[in-house]
Amino acid sequence: MLLIRCPYCEEERPELEFRNAGEAHIARSADMAATSDDDFEKFFFIRSNPKGIIYERWRHMHGCARFFNAVRDTVSDRFLMTYKAGEPKPAKLPGASK
């Protein structure tokens, strides 16, 4: 089981309190009706699915219930950091190997 640090509660809590919400930093178009089929496919279906560093959303379902973002290595499942929703994608990662 993963231990995840909620950046709002500022506590590390067991995975059971959280719900994964998929890849982070995928912006929804402000004008969905005008979105082309190609762009909609990219937004809705295509995922980077990296073997290595992933930026993903989590929700602290059974805690503060808020969404936040995390950076995790998908090979070791180790979390590098978590940060609040709306904050930019971190330019520099702590202890990143690749």
Place this chain on the structure above:
Amino acid sequence: MKKYSVFAIAREAMRGHKGWEEQWSSPEPKKEYDVIIVGAGGHGLATAYYLATVHGITNVAVLEKGWLGGGNTGRNTTIIRSNYLYDESAGIYDHALKLWDGLSQELNYNVMYSPRGVMMLAHNVHDIQVLKRHVHANRLNGIDNEWLTPEAAKEFCPPLNISRDARYPVMGATLQRRGGTARHDAVAWGYARGASARGVHIIQNCEVTGVKRAPNGAVMGVETTRGFIGAKKVGVVAAGHSSVLMNMAGVRMPLESYPLQALVSEPVKPVFPCVVMSNTVHAYISQSDKGELVIGAGTDQYVSYSQTGGLHILQHTLDAICEMFPMFTRMKMLRSWGGIVDVTPDRSPILAKTPVPGLYVNCGWGTGGFKATPGSGHVFAHTIARDDPHPINAPFTIERFRTGRLIDEAAAAAVAH
């Protein structure tokens, strides 16, 4: 290839078993092949086998980064069934089921296909409606599936707890009698032996690190840990790593890779006659011929390549198993493991040509690819050999996620996701 038979066993018994030959050879890779298959799991080896036997293409290499059948082929719970809702799924899964019947004879290799029946349980009114809909849809597609009352389900599978006060009461079940299990390793070994005997090169410990493309975009070959190997046609059959490989060719995929876990108990005498699945409580169980209970759990919720998963996922499954089969409450579990499954948004596979000329992909089987192994290999070989999909896999394109023509088994929930 020496044929296996009762006479071969007798002959070898007489001379101290010194005459058994290797089941497949391990040649050095050539500089170029007509076709390269990336991934020596069941699907990849079946593809190579049918390229050789059906299409006469034998200048083929199957590249494997680890050992043959060491990925999801050796990690699944070996369940075989074809009771999917949609016509396209029924077509491909029943194509496979028909090939399972007779596969041991075709390969001269005992894959231990055992049509012992697959039962799916209904625990609430919604389950009853969904499963009955499946029964009707299956019958319209010529696939056997029948509805059982709780009593009839208990008669078919005596360990089942049909008490009304069970935590997950059994309100009925479907039964596909042609469904069952097979020996997963033997499927990979049998296809490998058959392909190797026809000249296919199976190259293990050879990881693909890049896909080389010509200036016009077409595939030229693959970079590997054992050097460059050329081919004008490359088929990617790499399960959880499919999107990693497709990225090497510049194709982004509608895939996410998740850990899926399974576990086995200590071996016991035959106690469990069929396969029982419960989608609602995420548990499925059968007994292997060795006597172990084989239990499948759900996926973890996050993308991972770790080939492990959370213990709470297994515990959740065992809670359900013990509730439905009280006789197993004191059973000891021996081992658990995880495999990485590549899941598409509609939970149906992709077997198709790609935007890159000469590059083909067979992926997205998600949590349930083993059952499709023979059919998948058969139609994928056709797709590669003819550069055109077989009518059975024609709907399973990558483009369906742009056009919206999904094969939405995710919503149909025929499988425990």
